Amino acid sequence: MSALLDVQGLSKRYRRGDKEFAALDGVSFSIASGETLALVGPSGSGKSTVARILLRLVEPDGGGARFDGEDLLALRGAALRAIRPKLQMVFQDPLAAFNPRAAVARLIDDPLRIHGIAGRAARPGAIAALLERVGLAPELAGRRVHEISGGQRQRVAIARAIATRPRLIVLDEAVAALDVLVRGDILRLLMELQAEEGIAYLFISHDLGAVRAIAHRIAIMDGGRVVEQGEARAVIAAPASAIGRALVAATPELPKFRETAS
């Protein structure tokens, strides 16, 4: 089976003062349909830069990315907007990622309206269905973003992301800001959605406990490079790289969701 997303030799340099440093230095990986790849590494290792390049929020200096048969990094304007429904993102802090003036209904309505997924009359029903899909009461639609809890906000963010029936969702530290109980609920929701709709995830995190629960494969990044890649449980059980060993050593024991859920 050919990969859904194939990233080759991605590089990005930033200038700080008159020094130039490489945020990404030849990053390559691939994700198959319905698969979860975890991108793990310490702060500043370039994980979020990868996410922002794939979502075309930042332009890379070199490298390529093929997504669903198209050259992702060459798309512009209307062609880029046309592929966006298939490639979505959930941000770390949902409060920052939502327009502070918007109500929940509008946030979920936007992707439906923009991509013509439901007609004007059908949209309130579609919004309610999406809210129920992520485990929220449809009555929440009229609330403002700052009136709901952090866990509810992240569920709204997931509802907004799955509204366009994407093939891949980039989750950039999507559970890092949540408390432990809510984090477990959100991880379970993500795995359910994956099992039912075959969505692939690029799960960016520095939390190996969450990674072990959700990821099939893992890529460990350090200093802008992928230093280790492999099957998630094997890598976490016996990391080969120094940074991998350090990350594993820093993680307390956690239940293994992936085994119990499947």
Add this chain to the structure above:
Amino acid sequence: MSLARLLRSPDAVAGFVILGLLGAMALAAPLLFPGDPLAIAGQPLLRPFQDWALPLGTDRLGRDVLAGLFHGARTSLAVGLAAAAASILVGSIVGTIAGFAGGLVDEVLMRITDAFQTVPGFLLSLALVSVVGPSLGVVVMAIALSAWTGPARIARAEVLSIRERDYVASARVIGMHPVEIAFREVLPNALPPVLALSSVIVAAAILTEAALSFLGLGDPNRVTWGGMIAEGRAVLRSAPYLSVIPGIALVLAVLGVYLAGEGVVEGTAARERQA
């Protein structure tokens, strides 16, 4: 914003009372003085408090000063509000486009803004009115022409910070068109600091309108306070009240707008500190 917090500041209360009175005067003018305020009402140069039918006296042509004051409030407030609304509308749109588009568009729009800011605003208004001719609409346009640059700069600075926020990135990710992002996601969130400027703009617009009228460039079919001051200038020594009365009205209007505006801005800031 809670009314209670507003009322705690005596400045703001004074401002709202003055504005309320002026607003009432403007609204009541056609009811209390239904006739043409530019028509002759009695003997010329009647001093105030002599005849209770004409409490504030008459000018050189025998026109009722009190009626002029009431109808002048209409013109001053209408021109002030319309000019401020027009400059904030134009300014925030220009500032949003400049800040959001960046690059060459930003460069060009901001150089145009610079050009307008380097020419003294009043000269710009004078030039437009004297070329196009004095009417209420032209006066509003002329004032807005010199006042839109402030809102444009503030909106641009605000947009530059907002466009880096995650919710703008998130709007791009779901495929929203850049024009919709600029005017639906960014502009409404950039507005509060621009609106904080509105009381200053309204006050300045009232003064500019008065100055234009004083120079004879106001709408000739309307009574304006500036026009009344100019009218009284010829008899300044023998009948100073003709210039002093509309002058006081002008000072009070500007003061009221300014105090009320400050009160609203401070009340909003206090609420944000609390939240």
